[in-house]
Amino acid sequence: MYDWHEIGALDDVPRLGSRVVHTPHGGVAIFRTADDRIFALRDRCPHKGGPLSQGIVHGHRITCPLHNWVLELESGQAVAPDVGCATRYPVRVENGRLWLGLNDVVSLAAVT
Amino acid sequence: MKERLILVGNGMAGMRTLEELLAIAPDQYDITVFGAEPHGNYNRILLSPVLAGEKTVEQIMLNDLDWYAERGITLHAGKAVIRLNRARRQVIAADGTVAPYDWLLLATGSDPIILPVPGNDLPGVITFRDIKDVQAMLDAACAGRKHAVVIGGGLLGLEAANGLMKQGMEVTVVHLLDVLMERQLDTEAAALLRTSLEERGLRFLMGAQTVAILGEERVKGVRFKDGLEIPADLVVMAVGIRPNIQLAKAAGIHCERGVVVNDTMQTYDPRIYAVGECVQHRGQTYGLVAPLWEQARVCANHLAHFGISRYRGSVTSTKLKVTGIDVFSAGEFGGGPGCDEIVLRDRARGVYKKLVVRDNRVRGAVLYGDTIDGSWYFQLLREKTDIGAFRESILFGQAHLGDAGHGGGNNVLAMPDEAEICGCNGVCKGVIVKAITAQKLFTLEEVRAHTKASASCGSCTGLVEQLLAATVGDYSKTSREKPLCACTEHSHDQVRKVIREQHLTSLRAVFDFMEWKTPDGCHSCRPAINFYLIAAWPGEARDDAQSRFINERVHANIQKDGTYSVVPRMWGGLTSPKELRAIADVADKFQIPTVKVTGGQRIDLLGVKKEDLPKVWADLNAAGMVSGHAYGKSLRTVKTCVGSEWCRFGTQDSTGLGVKLEKMTWGSWTPHKFKMAVSGCPRNCAEATIKDFGVVCVDSGYELHVGGNGGIKLRGTDLLCKVATEEEAMEYCGAFMQLYREEARYLERTAPWLERVGLAYVRQRIVEDGEGRKALHQRFLASQQYAQIDPWAERASGRVDAHEFQPLRRVG
Numbered sequence: 074m075y076d077w078h079e080i081g082a083l084d085d086v087p088r089l090g091s092r093v094v095h096t097p098h099g100g101v102a103i104f105r106t107a108d109d110r111i112f113a114l115r116d117r118c119p120h121k122g123g124p125l126s127q128g129i130v131h132g133h134r135i136t137c138p139l140h141n142w143v144l145e146l147e148s149g150q151a152v153a154p155d156v157g158c159a160t161r162y163p164v165r166v167e168n169g170r171l172w173l174g175l176n177d178v179v180s181l182a183a184v185t
Numbered sequence: 186m187k188e189r190l191i192l193v194g195n196g197m198a199g200m201r202t203l204e205e206l207l208a209i210a211p212d213q214y215d216i217t218v219f220g221a222e223p224h225g226n227y228n229r230i231l232l233s234p235v236l237a238g239e240k241t242v243e244q245i246m247l248n249d250l251d252w253y254a255e256r257g258i259t260l261h262a263g264k265a266v267i268r269l270n271r272a273r274r275q276v277i278a279a280d281g282t283v284a285p286y287d288w289l290l291l292a293t294g295s296d297p298i299i300l301p302v303p304g305n306d307l308p309g310v311i312t313f314r315d316i317k318d319v320q321a322m323l324d325a326a327c328a329g330r331k332h333a334v335v336i337g338g339g340l341l342g343l344e345a346a347n348g349l350m351k352q353g354m355e356v357t358v359v360h361l362l363d364v365l366m367e368r369q370l371d372t373e374a375a376a377l378l379r380t381s382l383e384e385r386g387l388r389f390l391m392g393a394q395t396v397a398i399l400g401e402e403r404v405k406g407v408r409f410k411d412g413l414e415i416p417a418d419l420v421v422m423a424v425g426i427r428p429n430i431q432l433a434k435a436a437g438i439h440c441e442r443g444v445v446v447n448d449t450m451q452t453y454d455p456r457i458y459a460v461g462e463c464v465q466h467r468g469q470t471y472g473l474v475a476p477l478w479e480q481a482r483v484c485a486n487h488l489a490h491f492g493i494s495r496y497r498g499s500v501t502s503t504k505l506k507v508t509g510i511d512v513f514s515a516g517e518f519g520g521g522p523g524c525d526e527i528v529l530r531d532r533a534r535g536v537y538k539k540l541v542v543r544d545n546r547v548r549g550a551v552l553y554g555d556t557i558d559g560s561w562y563f564q565l566l567r568e569k570t571d572i573g574a575f576r577e578s579i580l581f582g583q584a585h586l587g588d589a590g591h592g593g594g595n596n597v598l599a600m601p602d603e604a605e606i607c608g609c610n611g612v613c614k615g616v617i618v619k620a621i622t623a624q625k626l627f628t629l630e631e632v633r634a635h636t637k638a639s640a641s642c643g644s645c646t647g648l649v650e651q652l653l654a655a656t657v658g659d660y661s662k663t664s665r666e667k668p669l670c671a672c673t674e675h676s677h678d679q680v681r682k683v684i685r686e687q688h689l690t691s692l693r694a695v696f697d698f699m700e701w702k703t704p705d706g707c708h709s710c711r712p713a714i715n716f717y718l719i720a721a722w723p724g725e726a727r728d729d730a731q732s733r734f735i736n737e738r739v740h741a742n743i744q745k746d747g748t749y750s751v752v753p754r755m756w757g758g759l760t761s762p763k764e765l766r767a768i769a770d771v772a773d774k775f776q777i778p779t780v781k782v783t784g785g786q787r788i789d790l791l792g793v794k795k796e797d798l799p800k801v802w803a804d805l806n807a808a809g810m811v812s813g814h815a816y817g818k819s820l821r822t823v824k825t826c827v828g829s830e831w832c833r834f835g836t837q838d839s840t841g842l843g844v845k846l847e848k849m850t851w852g853s854w855t856p857h858k859f860k861m862a863v864s865g866c867p868r869n870c871a872e873a874t875i876k877d878f879g880v881v882c883v884d885s886g887y888e889l890h891v892g893g894n895g896g897i898k899l900r901g902t903d904l905l906c907k908v909a910t911e912e913e914a915m916e917y918c919g920a921f922m923q924l925y926r927e928e929a930r931y932l933e934r935t936a937p938w939l940e941r942v943g944l945a946y947v948r949q950r951i952v953e954d955g956e957g958r959k960a961l962h963q964r965f966l967a968s969q970q971y972a973q974i975d976p977w978a979e980r981a982s983g984r985v986d987a988h989e990f991q992p993l994r995r996v997g
């Protein structure tokens with residue numbers, strides 16, 4: 074099961090932008106798209122570990138700031154032809170508040 | 186139920202359209218394909234190498250039967266469609282098969298023209314269009330038939346003749362005119378071509394008009410107008426092609442030379458689209474594959490109901506595919522009024538090159554014997570580049586230009602597979618070739634996406650294009666202005682123009698007005714448009730932080746470990762004990778691991794944690810220092826030497842002028858980074874002649890130099906002019922920067938920009954047009970009002986973008 078943590082308000086994250094949540098397992102990047110969808114991925118690019126939270130959000134995708142890999146926010150998968158995946162975390166928006174789900178197994182897997 | 190799409194014509198254009206369609210809308214249609222030929226789809230242009238014995242039929246298959254099965258596409262191979270019933274939306278095939286459609290795509294290609302002479306239907310008289318024809322030629326050669334006559338000395342005829350000769354036949358090429366390949370070559374290149382083909386064993390009959398094919402059971406010979414008769418066991422007619430429009434015409438769809446389509450590839454029947462050689466678009470028909478690729482992309486877009494892309498026609502170039510003979514041709518190679526010809530002849534090496542030039546732009550090219558620079562000339566042609574600066578050496582090729590960056594001279598074909606082509610991404614030749622063949626790549630963009638070759642600095646683009654051309658064996662390429670990115674069909678210049686003319690001031694407005702294909706752009710177009718907006722409408726367009734690269738969003742340089750570097754501004758490279766103390770204190774206080782002097786005479790603090798940035802800036806601000814913009818597409822630094830104040834050689838106060846220039850220009854955003862320097866005398870200690878704008882002081886005033894840079898492609902500056910006073914130097918500098926800001930494309934440095942538009946143009950705007958210069962300078966100063974706000978102070982205050990520097994939350 075997930076351990077749900079309240080992490081802030083929807084408007085704390087700029088549209089087409091991102092914020093970071095520090096967790097015991099490392100940074101988790103929270104993204105907000107133009108249509109106000111919220112996604113969470115581990116803040117490490119599958120390519121060379123670039124901080125995804127510092128990239129450019131477009132559509133439901135994020136471009137890594139270091140070498141321009143593009144990842145799907147929904148799945149964490151790199152867009153072809155690149156291959157790789159960033160760990161996903163569940164997020165919920167309730168009454169304008171953001172909740173991040175951390176699962177011990179998932180997040181431990183994320184550190185290793 | 187899904188809508189039904191039927192493709193008539195299982196050839197290159199039609200299938201390419203389906204592939205494009207499946208890529209963007211995989212599940213939209215139930216697809217059925219009718220093809221008159223009993224095969225899957227193959228690469229027709231490689232029939233020539235098959236005939237010459239250099240490739241096999243299996244090697245040229247593009248989509249085998251499994252390909253259709255795997256995608257659930259019904260293929261009727263070997264069934265020609267003989268009738269369309271538009272009222273009932275049905276196609277009817279020769280064997281009686283009837284299939285209903287909701288949407289129909291016609292891609293019936295062309296038919297070879299058969300000369301209307303007696304005997305043209307005798308066995309042994311064939312054309313050169315499909316596998317069956319090649320098979321007939323190979324059979325004839327195998328059966329020991331001796332004499333082949335090829336009628337037609339164009340591309341196709343010569344490729345057929347060469348193949349038949351390789352198969353051991355004695356071949357005569359018959360041509361109506363005196364010049365071979367007259368649609369592509371001038372007299373001189375054609376003569377060279379003829380000589381070298383004759384050396385290989387081909388015979389030519391020029392100026393010969395065929396009046397009859399002789400024989401009873403089978404072809405025996407050919408008779409010409411002057412009465413001459415020659416023996417023939419095989420006659421290949423390669424006198425041209427005619428768009429195959431019978432089907433459409435019989436169904437009452439409007440046709441002229443081809444099936445007439447609009448810019449969306451739609452015929453006069455809105456349910457019916459058409460692509461390929463059978464269409465006529467804006468009065469033009471095409472006989473090469475490159476335009477078909479563009480048509481296919483546009484058509485797929487509309488079949489997928491995206492409805493946003495348009496085909497605007499293509500410019501093409503051609504190459505002959507006869508191994509060992511290099512011929513290239515493009516544009517108006519014949520010249521005309523007002524044209525100059527630049528010609529190089531080297532009989533001994535068998536090389537002939539001719540460029541047709543008007544107003545310092547390449548209009549056409551014919552190359553024989555050495556075609557390595559064909560793609561470069563073609564690029565100059567379609568981008569209408571001003572060649573004034575290198576006109577005298579242009580025929581020596583791109584490798585000869587000091588700053589070209591890649592040696593076009595080292596023929597890629599001769600390179601070993603391990604040879605590195607793309608230095609940026611470490612991609613070697615073998616990998617690229619493999620990707621092209623295995624993944625069936627046809628365009629530069631595709632190679633970039635799959636291999637990353639040429640995806641970074643682009644200096645290997647020429648090499649990759651050559652590899653592509655060599656590997657797919659294609660003699661054609663097309664052109665159009667490159668779209669800004671995959672989100673749009675529009676080019677940089679079109680976007681800029683619309684922003685200015687329509688007074689667009691936000692990204693949203695641009696996306697909407699120009700019908701962007703993606704909801705909010707991508708990492709390529711957003712930063713570019715953001716720049717165009719703030720450059721066009723200073724103070725009015727809002728700078729959109731989310732459309733800035735991270736460095737410009739947080740005003741520091743991201744490093745590979747996710748920390749940042751901080752470079753405070755030091756005007757003209759001058760500093761003081763107070764500033765140095767403050768820098769030392771900051772380094773101590775925030776435990777900054779590395780302090781380095783940069784090449785631009787500044788001090789770089791490397792390894793600052795993101796959260797610390799505002800505090801570091803606050804401390805630096807307190808000592809009077811502001812952002813050095815070492816992170817931006819903006820004015821970087823003005824490097825100076827000590828000049829007349831201290832140096833025994835100094836002629837002017839170079840340091841003082843450097844400080845003034847930096848105070849005037851700091852904070853301004855430019856298409857790419859912009860570096861300056863001022864040297865106090867021609868010894869040039871500040872290296873002003875490799876800067877975007879450099880000043881070299883002399884006794885009588887100031888030499889202004891522009892368009893230099895270090896880096897991958899080193900380029901020395903061009904001298905713009907000499908001025909007498911500091912005030913003039915400042916005005917010219919502001920005007921030059923503003924012209925660059927207003928007219929260069931995003932991420933184009935001054936060096937390539939200058940080469941594209943020409944030094945003469947910049948001189949005209951900055952030096953000769955005094956009013957214009959003043960206006961440019963005024964516009965520059967006006968936009969600086971909004972730019973010269975220290976971004977560090979704003980952020981150190983905590984009032985701007987605070988969210989950028991704080992984690993949202995810490996949990997656990």
Ligand SMILES: Cc1cc2nc3c(=O)[nH]c(=O)nc-3n(C[C@H](O)[C@H](O)[C@H](O)COP(=O)(O)OP(=O)(O)OC[C@H]3O[C@@H](n4cnc5c(N)ncnc54)[C@H](O)[C@@H]3O)c2cc1C
Pocket residue numbers: 193194195196197198199219220221222229230231232233264265266267292293294295313314315341429432460461462463471472473474475477506658659660661
């Ligand atoms: C030998 C040769 C070499 C070439 N070399 C080059 C080159 O190097 N570079 C270059 O750019 N171009 C080259 N071309 C030209 C290039 O092949 C054509 O431009 C291209 O194939 C045209 O594509 P298309 O789909 O319009 O027609 P096609 O590829 O001809 O496809 C049309 C298909 O429709 C089928 N068809 C027609 N009518 C019907 C019907 N009623 N029912 C069912 N099926 C039907 C035909 O059988 C055919 O298979 C070459 C052509 C030839 C013949």
Ligand code: HEM
Pocket residue numbers: 742750751752783784785786787789813815816821822894895896897
């Ligand atoms: C395209 C690849 C380049 C990259 C990634 C790059 C990166 C950098 C970086 C990281 C710095 C230090 C600034 C900081 O860390 O904040 C820097 C400074 C500098 N670079 Fe480059 N650079 C590139 C190309 C060039 C080129 C082509 C030149 C031209 C000679 C050049 C000359 C300089 C100079 C002179 C400085 C010092 C700037 C200053 O004092 O502010 N760089 N560059």
Ligand code: SF4
Pocket residue numbers: 826827828829832833834835836839864865866867868869870871
């Ligand atoms: S460029 Fe000339 S004036 Fe400047 S330091 Fe060098 S020698 Fe002295």
Ligand code: FES
Pocket residue numbers: 118119120121122123137138139140141142
């Ligand atoms: S680390 Fe993300 S693209 Fe290289």
